[in-house]
Amino acid sequence: MAALTRNQVIAAAAGTLEVLEALGRAEGPMTLARLVQATGRPKGTVHRMVSTLVNTGFATYSRASGTYALTLKAWWIGSSALRDFDLVHLARPTLDRLRSESGETVHLAVLEPSAEIVYVAKVVSPKSIAAQTRLGKLSPSWCTATGRSLLAHHAVATERVLSEPLEQRTPRTVTDVHELRRLLARVRHEGYAVTRGENHPEMGGIAAPIRDHTGEVVASVGVAMPIYRMTAEVVRTTIPHVQQAADTISRDLGYRLPAASGARAALQT
Template structure:
């Protein structure tokens, strides 16, 4: 793995294409070893062979992966003022999260001024299936993404966590219908959260904005009003990313 990564990093804007001999000399590896590494990287889409001169260059898979990274960077940057505004209007902690395999990764964390509040999740990963942000993302992701999550056991984080896969699928149908997801003490005891999806210019879900706080301050009767605020913020961020709703979402 280390040698393969070194090989990929060897290709640059100055030298976008290299042959086996040049790669062997640059990496200090035998030609047979480099050829084996190159063959594997080509088969996986990380490299491609120039049919004219036989040299190798970075493959389209890396371009696709780079596009995903840029999307995440864009949403993290464009969302900041709207996340702060939502925090001020709601008085609660606000999160921005993205989907990574079967987990979510928190990119932004705007803390409320209350003494009792969720701890900072910045850079933290949590299961997608039991968090409001994760559910908002899963509900609007391609079916294959949800299928991947459902293949693994749903391990409960609290006594309230929904672990029945059929029940989870029904819950995600409701999320698609109403446009937001709720976490009712399913990720952490005594904490509730609500989240809504963020879409980019292509209509793909790229992130979720979430609001979280203690159950004593977020009674169920209050969640609907907070959900409307979160949805408004998510729609405003989506608009900044170039999203134009076509189906009322």
């Protein structure tokens, strides 16, 4: 058999990583048919790639159910990257404080090259009914508060998201491109995002962008809660706490905040 060319090797590696990502996105084990559907690749190709993951210890195969699932080896590599992510350590005290102030689950999110977001840290609400999320899992950016806080400041990612059909994830999901552009412009102007039941029918969120020392938006911090607790008064009183948390983390990253005004000023006095 002829030796593979360099481009073929790169393509095979990229495809195997794509299968790895598909397993990571899934809510549970996946059949070969589901992997084929998720990747859009031929069945034989996907089988070779997922078999590589099994043989290298990144995935397991259950004969009983005919499904594949990730192993802790994948988690170990991901957790190693997260351990070295300084933003998480730096933000932790502020996330804890925001959870105490709001009583709700707090998230720290970053934007991935795919224009999706990934939650890199969270502090869970002590309440019995709270937002359920998974660290490291990719989530949509266009219908979540943390995601819109990031998209509003990243034009390339916005165009990538809006150039493709948008999934109607719930009856409240905004899928109209013009309306989303208007909402993102509002986020840029007001400095925060609010969503209600767009990604999950029973959950909503309030989030604000975090900037680094150059002024670039590098993350977002948000509060997630059931929409039945998301009254107008709760939103009004939570927004300044979320903004102050974003300001504090930004300042810790070296960003020089402009003169306090509006909700920030009211909260700090």
